[in-house]
Amino acid sequence: QQPVQSPQAVILREGEDAVINCSSSKALYSVHWYRQKHGEAPVFLMILLKGGEQKGHEKISASFNEKKQQSSLYLTASQLSYSGTYFCGPGAGGTSYGKLTFGQGTILTVHP
Amino acid sequence: EADIYQTPRYLVIGTGKKITLECSQTMGHDKMYWYQQDPGMELHLIHYSYGVNSTEKGDLSSESTVSRIRTEHFPLTLESARPSHTSQYLCASTPRGLSYEQYFGPGTRLTVT
Numbered sequence: 116q117q118p119v120q121s122p123q124a125v126i127l128r129e130g131e132d133a134v135i136n137c138s139s140s141k142a143l144y145s146v147h148w149y150r151q152k153h154g155e156a157p158v159f160l161m162i163l164l165k166g167g168e169q170k171g172h173e174k175i176s177a178s179f180n181e182k183k184q185q186s187s188l189y190l191t192a193s194q195l196s197y198s199g200t201y202f203c204g205p206g207a208g209g210t211s212y213g214k215l216t217f218g219q220g221t222i223l224t225v226h227p
Numbered sequence: 228e229a230d231i232y233q234t235p236r237y238l239v240i241g242t243g244k245k246i247t248l249e250c251s252q253t254m255g256h257d258k259m260y261w262y263q264q265d266p267g268m269e270l271h272l273i274h275y276s277y278g279v280n281s282t283e284k285g286d287l288s289s290e291s292t293v294s295r296i297r298t299e300h301f302p303l304t305l306e307s308a309r310p311s312h313t314s315q316y317l318c319a320s321t322p323r324g325l326s327y328e329q330y331f332g333p334g335t336r337l338t339v340t
Contacts, residue, residue: 116286117269147328147329149329155333156317156331156332156333156334157270157317157329157331158331159328159329159330162327162328170328200267202269202270204329214272214275214285215272215329216272216286217269217270217271217272218269219268219269220268220269
């Protein structure tokens with residue numbers, strides 16, 4: 116039931132783009148994206164809601180395909196500060212309202 | 228910046244000891260969560276609460292227990308610590324509603340010897 120993220124790791128040079136994908140086997144009401152740097156707590160990046168509403172940082176974009184139960188995070192013109200582990204957290208509805216199940220993470224490394 | 232605090236930040240303790248990890252938030256959030264995370268691994272939800280006197284077990288089975296007597300306070304207790312409990316424990320909170328992110332505390336890194 117844990118969502119699957121791909122790729123597991125990606126290495127970029129500054130200025131390059133990356134896409135991180137998240138697939139779930141369960142119907143989704145929302146998808147959260149977080150970035151975690153080594154030794155730190157996860158930091159919020161983006162929320163995508165069923166119906167098209169999005170909330171997040173201006174420089175980060177994402178998509179949410181409800182039918183395919185997939186979400187993708189788009190990182191453009193990457194900066195050194197983008198390095199870290201990215202987690203998607205699909206949220207279910209009903210009795211599991213608001214509860215997130217996080218993926219295994221995607222390690223992003225940006226080199227100068 | 229989120230106002231969610233965890234103490235202690237680091238704890239090294241012997242097997243069999245009882246420990247309580249503290250988590251407090253000053254934002255008045257209804258929902259609070261405890262996650263367990265091993266180094267380089269994913270976050271596993273072990274407990275959550277939707278309000279005072281409401282607690283539920285998460286997806287990952289845990290020997291720990293939680294309580295929610297006050298909105299701002301969500302402590303986690305291990306009655307008898309074991310080396311298998313060695314991990315990082317992250318607390319998070321969020322307001323009511325689907326369109327709100329989870330705010331994470333700095334975490335407690337627990338080592339049981």
